[in-house]
Amino acid sequence: MTSAGLNLIAQALSIYGRDLRLEVSNSRFQEMFNLPDSLVTPGARFDDTIRYLAETGEYGHVADVEAYVAQKVEQARAFEPHYMERTRANGRTISVEGSPLPQGGWVTVYTDITRAKRSEELLRARSEELSDQVLAHAEELSATNRELAATITALEEAKRQLTAMEARTRLTTEMMPAHIAHVDAQGYYTYSNRRLSVVLPGSPSEIVDMHMSEVLGPGSFAKVKPHLDAAYAGQSPVFEFTEDHDSRRIRVALTPDGQGGVYLMSMDITEETQARVALQQTRRRALAAQMTSGLAHDFSNLLTIILGMQGKLAKMPLGPEARELVAATQATARRGGRLLDRIADMTGKRTLRPRATDLHALLHDLKILASPSLPRGVGLSVLDHAPDAPIMLDPGMLQDALLNLILNARDACGATGQITVSVHAVGDIWIEIAVTDTGPGFSPEALKQALDPFFTTKGGEGSGLGLPMVYDMVKLTGGDLRLRNTPSGASVTLRLPYRAAPPMAGGLALLVEDSDDLRVAVRDMLVDLGHTVIEAASVDEASALLADVEDIRLVLSDIRLQGKATGLDLLDRVAAGGPPIVLMTSLPQNDPLHRAALVRAPVLTKPFTRAQLSALIGGEEAA
Template sequence: VDADGHYTYTNRRLSSVFPSRPSDILEMHISDALGPQAYGKIEPHLMAAYQGESPVFEFTEAHDSRRIRVAFTPDKSGGVYILSMDVTEETQARVALQQARRREMAAQMTSGLAHDFSNLLTIILGMQSKLDKMELPPQGREMVRGTLSAARRGGRLLNRIAEMTSQRTLRPQATNMHALLSELKILATPSLPQGLGLSVLDNTPDVLLLLDAGKLQDALLNLILNARDACGVNGQITVSAHVMGQVWLEISVSDTGPGFSADALANALNPFFTTKGSEGSGLGLPMVYDMAKSAGGDMRVGNTVSGASVTLRLPYRLAPDAKGGLALLVEDSEELRATFRDMLIDLGYSVVEATSVDEAAALAVDIPDIALVLSDVRLEGEATGIDLAQRLKGSGLPMILMTSLPPSDPQFRMALKAGPVLQKTFDAQQLSALINPETPA
């Protein structure tokens, strides 16, 4: 843009970063091209660039909550060069990795303490069991039962801490959201009192998504039961699900209860905070939050005009086509290629093969009917499967990467940005679980 903020050059790609904005923006003022909301967020940085600074920053645009990174570089003529990038997928991967690191640190801190505490609880339970067999007065027997109950509750608390800090990663697989939400209502309804209604508003598209269905369903059940406790014997719980701009899957659980108090809103995601007194562990919402963050998403708690609301936002990732078709297999080991070829054929695919990124990219351009790309991370030549994912970005081709690298390896972490990663060795069932929702994980 020039010194007055009008575009003097454009590569006509603005709409690929801001889908709601035009790409033909030459001679347009930047405020008109971006719209008032986005311009309001970048204006202070643009003014700094006019003063000679080179700011690089990120913000979330309002249309469908994409994460945008912007770099401003001042020009000697008085204008500013602008580079905008959609880094939504990178941000989702970064959030997931940060959460994994937090869980790893929490596991290191708690494992030793949990082990010792578990041993103490075992001793207490053993001694109380012996006392229970003795002839005790009624008051003593009542104290034994109370001690046993408290010790067992401590054991359950330990188990929930172990679940939160364990190394169990999410296992995304092809998931039918219609079936998941329908089953959720069947599972939750028997635990609700007769005067408490449950509605499920399913506005998700007729596609298969890559999600850890078990973890997601557990999280939603947890939220429904929390809403039940808040509402009491009468009221309404509503679960609603929809997609935001092919970027996010958003699921909200709202109720007609009293809503979150100011204290609860401030501390709801802190482990062990509870408003249920001795009946609550304070780990329910933190476990749901952990699930969302581990997937690269987020969770928000708040109040509506009628009660409380908890909203999960998860990355919107399409699963490969379960109906078969043509698969592009990219693997430089002849022996492994034969193994993976057989797996794909058993799943109903025809297979074309490549050993390098250049060869695979050329096939993807020349063959229009490819329905799935299965690629190793390390391939023939210097380019990797991650580079192939970047080349194919925007093509709409579902891609699964596979690697023998450990999750701690930087390349493994980079691979997560491109989508699902299968760790070698895997079998046909694990591959199928990413493609076919009928296959158990």
């Protein structure tokens, strides 16, 4: 139908693609230039057509045909809108109007204007009353009008292309998980892709004509302003800051526009930062273990020899003073052995085992465990503002760390004082746990070095490994630890990533596993825990099911699956507010995929039992 329509028009028409091959032409194109069928067949080469026309005399005498063809091909590669008129070798005159296409290539329309030209010449010959100047102007005006009409057509096409390009650009920027904006020289927004509320929840989406300080708030704007001033001065800073509302970590890139304004791109990298912190801590621990394992082995041997020699001395008939020295040496050597054990605990393999944890119950048990070790004059208060829903934590590691902090606070308070443990959520990003006391607080030296291994203010009674072990636990989760003094004493604040636990047993579960045998075994476990199960073998299948099936309450996915996509890609595809995802894998813990998964979602290491699965997803109590 398209070909039939093109054949009805009086002009010759051809369309060549970006590869300089014919896409479409009409019958008038073949008739006008007397082209063979091979040159009007889709796919015919542009250079072959030019060569044929040059050899048949279409362009008059051409001394070097190949050079002429090469010149025309070069012009076609850098195609520009144009209008021209030329007289052919057969004496007829044609107009040639060309316009580029948005996807590459161009369309050209050829119009035979011989009759119009002859009419102009006849008018010149027969009009004695009109001066040659008027006729020349008339001819020039006629040609100009034709060229103007072609230019208007080209401009309208360019306008249409620009409008479509602008719409595509805006749609693309509004789909990005980042805020893209522009501010003028005074700091007022002139453009925004309306994604600021995704990066900073609670912020407005429509911010054009608003000032940055009004949009970001005074605290966040104060952190951005020095870098904004640098961008106004011509630099292109990239920086990170922690915003005040939910303590999200934000990365911002600023680029001057060359006219006094600045382009901005900002994105939430909180999860990336948590993963980076956890990975750095894992690497530090591996390096520390490598460095200390050999030393610990040698020192253990030396301590064994010392204890053996002192044991022999203790059996000899020595005086009271010598016996005291032997006993003191033995006690010191044993203390050295305990210290080596703690070093091994700190630098050895400590695996996080997050599970659905009721923080209320953990804090209740913590108070029961810690209270008997406190003097009568030291009180322990727990301010429990933790979320009611279960949270993914390693309860054993966390409880050990909090007990360590409470015992440190006890030693700081002495015979009387007050210890307070307070817990609350910071948005949906962090769980913040603070242990404060009414002791003398940290000395300036302790504030700088308390997290360094072996630093202690307890003299011979302390190992200097308590706070470093707490710090190690926090960093393994991707969190952070802060020491400070309050008006009443010292405070140690832990920030752990807030990861809500999967829902309680029951409901529809999506199982993503590419091994048929494993899928059967895991499905039976989920069914035993009260779930209805649907299955997929790849990320693409799982994504399709998530899009089509409502009420999926849990996704249990292997990390390595059919195809190139992994369980981590499935995490990226699940929209905010979608069902929680639990990953499972048989990869070793030092595998990059396994390490990356640990800081983004709960991970079950294969093989696992029904009880372990139940503990992780918050179903029946693990046996």
